[in-house]
Amino acid sequence: MPATRRFAPAAGLLVExxxxxxxxxxxxxxxxxxxNDQSAAIIEVLSExxxxxxxxxHALSADTGLTVEELSDLVSQSCTQLVDGGLIVELT
Numbered sequence: 594m595p596a597t598r599r600f601a602p603a604a605g606l607l608v609e610x611x612x613x614x615x616x617x618x619x620x621x622x623x624x625x626x627x628x629n630d631q632s633a634a635i636i637e638v639l640s641e642x643x644x645x646x647x648x649x650x651h652a653l654s655a656d657t658g659l660t661v662e663e664l665s666d667l668v669s670q671s672c673t674q675l676v677d678g679g680l681i682v683e684l685t
Contacts, residue, residue: 599684600672601643606680608636621679628680632671636680643684646672 605620608628615628617636628636638644638652646668650661653668675681 597645598672599643599645600639600649600676600681601684602636602639603679603682606636608633617678617680619679621682624679626678626680631667632675632680635668635671635675639681 603619603621607618607620609616611627615630615633617626617628617633618624619626634653634656635649638649641652644652646665647661649672650664650668653659653664654661657664672681676683
């Protein structure tokens with residue numbers, strides 16, 4: 594994923610813990626979506642500031658101890674799925 598693609602949470606996004614996971618309401622689609630910890634963590638990073646996938650990897654690396662390289666594919670795929678689900682938006 595090119596570093597120039599920046600992401601931010603969709604306006605009005607609601608995320609809450611539910612049992613061992615997370616649930617999010619997408620204001621763009623009107624759907625409620627169950628999230629794993631990784632997707633919730635990406636949204637949390639983006640809630641602090643809009644960022645590209647590399648910046649998200651750096652933030653998660655600091656929290657998890659995994660390398661940016663180890664996180665790169667996971668974050669890239671997750672961002673695509675979160676955009677498709679209407680939970681985050683790509684900024685232009």
